[in-house]
Amino acid sequence: xxxxxxxxxxxxxxxxxxxxxxxxxxxxxxxxxxxxxxxxxxxxxxxxxxxxxxxxxxxxxxxxxxxxxxxxxxxxxxxxxxxxxxxxxxxxxxxxxxxxxxxxxxxxxxxxxxxxxxxxxxxxxxxxxxxxxxxxxxxxxxxxxxxxxxxxxxxxxxxxxxxxxxxxxxxxxxxxxxxxxxxxxxxxxxxxxxxxxxxxxxxxxxxxxxxxxxxxxxxxxxxxxxxxxxxxxxxxxxxxxxxx
Numbered sequence: 717x718x719x720x721x722x723x724x725x726x727x728x729x730x731x732x733x734x735x736x737x738x739x740x741x742x743x744x745x746x747x748x749x750x751x752x753x754x755x756x757x758x759x760x761x762x763x764x765x766x767x768x769x770x771x772x773x774x775x776x777x778x779x780x781x782x783x784x785x786x787x788x789x790x791x792x793x794x795x796x797x798x799x800x801x802x803x804x805x806x807x808x809x810x811x812x813x814x815x816x817x818x819x820x821x822x823x824x825x826x827x828x829x830x831x832x833x834x835x836x837x838x839x840x841x842x843x844x845x846x847x848x849x850x851x852x853x854x855x856x857x858x859x860x861x862x863x864x865x866x867x868x869x870x871x872x873x874x875x876x877x878x879x880x881x882x883x884x885x886x887x888x889x890x891x892x893x894x895x896x897x898x899x900x901x902x903x904x905x906x907x908x909x910x911x912x913x914x915x916x917x918x919x920x921x922x923x924x925x926x927x928x929x930x931x932x933x934x935x936x937x938x939x940x941x942x943x944x945x946x947x948x949x950x951x952x953x954x955x956x957x958x959x960x
Contacts (some may be wrong), residue, residue, distance in 0.1 A: 751857045
């Protein structure tokens with residue numbers, strides 16, 4: 717066994733059985749390679765773990781993978797760190813290489829969910845080339861489409877109690893007293909990313925960047941448009957229809 721791996725004798729039987737049953741269930745699932753596209757607050761983070769469990773996929777968030785490659789000091793991670801240290805953007809080829817590396821993990825055998833990549837058409841083309849070499853391709857692009865005004869209401873209404881992490885929403889889950897935590901009576905704060913001005917610039921950048929990517933995959937006939945303004949349970953049903 718590889719060094720640093722778990723000694724199976726030490727793993728409780730119930731955990732081993734659970735993992736075995738999970739793998740047996742997974743063996744019957746079709747392979748899926750998915751891309752999730754959606755602005756901040758569109759609900760990707762809610763749906764992603766559900767899709768991951770349902771189809772036995774691995775979740776590849778490019779930011780996390782870059783950090784992992786850097787801390788593991790893989791050859792690509794070392795190159796990425798050099799770029800970051802110089803304050804440069806990590807090149808598309810490097811990111812695609814890191815995705816290529818990550819896809820070889822056991823947890824990615826049935827496929828993956830890519831989140832936060834590709835952000836440009838060039839990245840989408842490079843990703844396609846890399847997958848093509850492996851004899852695979854992207855099966856579906858889930859587009860979490862939602863009106864900017866609805867997003868603004870969702871996000872700018874969020875209030876947080878910093879020390880406990882309790883969250884409120886001025887419209888959907890308001891505190892008993894506006895601006896005050898129900899339990900402690902402390903004042904609530906808004907994250908600086910959750911203000912209307914910050915959100916507006918993030919959304920503008922998002923649309924400018926990703927609309928060409930959505931067009932690129934639409935031409936391939938693999939984009940599923942989700943109604944991301946609906947309640948999470950309804951969006952889950954739409955996702956399942958799109959992937960069945």
